[in-house]
């Protein structure tokens with residue numbers, strides 16, 4: 001049909017083979033220097049191709065109700081045991097507050113009821129994990145852009161960081177906590193939402209309850225689950241190992257656009 005569809009297929013084929021080659025699974029901690037090298041060079045190629053070919057503001061494809069996967073695989077952390085998370089979970093997340101801070105004029109602290117009262121979006125999209133699987137689900141959540149507007153980004157804010165509740169690596173001392181970051185283009189993309197519902201039900205724990213990011217133009221590992229806090233920053237290199245995300249710190253590409 002159109003050039004853009006075949007280009008996208010080509011990019012997807014490239015990503016699928018990069019994932020296959022590197023044998024790096026994002027639900028396992030792998031420490032293979034060769035694997036990481038293979039994945040970075042393949043992703044580097046993809047990134048250059050994308051910069052040339054793809055409009056960053058374009059919408060990700062949306063699907064029909066009949067396309068929803070019956071068996072969307074939960075991946076990575078699926079049942080966090082971090083004490084602060086367990087305390088909130090025990091009360092059905094009634095005491096949950098999303099903190100929005102960092103380089104903002106007006107830091108926010110939002111309950112789930114606050115979040116549900118904000119401008120929302122519902123979308124049926126496909127989640128693509130670098131392990132090579134994809135699943136389709138319907139997501140509903142608060143649009144991120146109006147929340148950032150409400151907080152008022154300071155002029156030097158360039159990235160939005162999502163700090164999560166779950167520890168995916170090592171002892172629960174904070175070092176192996178999951179985190180992610182996106183730039184302001186993805187943060188303001190119309191399909192970027194803080195999802196509290198999946199397939200018309202409250203977001204299940206396995207998929208990131210009570211709140212997870214859907215940033216639909218990015219790969220699976222950017223879709224931060226169990227969001228605790230959102231921080232606006234000028235730079236992310238001072239956080240954790242400096243890569244801008246849990247998997248980025250372990251060799252994955254920061255820009256994981258699809």
Ligand SMILES: Nc1nc2c(c(=O)[nH]1)N[C@H]1C(S)=C(S)[C@@H](COP(=O)(O)O)O[C@H]1N2
Pocket residue numbers: 026027072073074075076077128129130164165166168178179206207208220221222223224225226
């Ligand atoms: N907080 C947190 N977010 C996360 C992960 C994780 O382990 N912890 N795994 C990532 C990866 S690699 C994928 S593929 C998706 C899995 O989302 P799902 O469990 O809804 O399938 O979440 C992403 N976000």
Ligand SMILES: [Mo]
Pocket residue numbers: 026027075128129130131220221
């Ligand atoms: Mo993933």
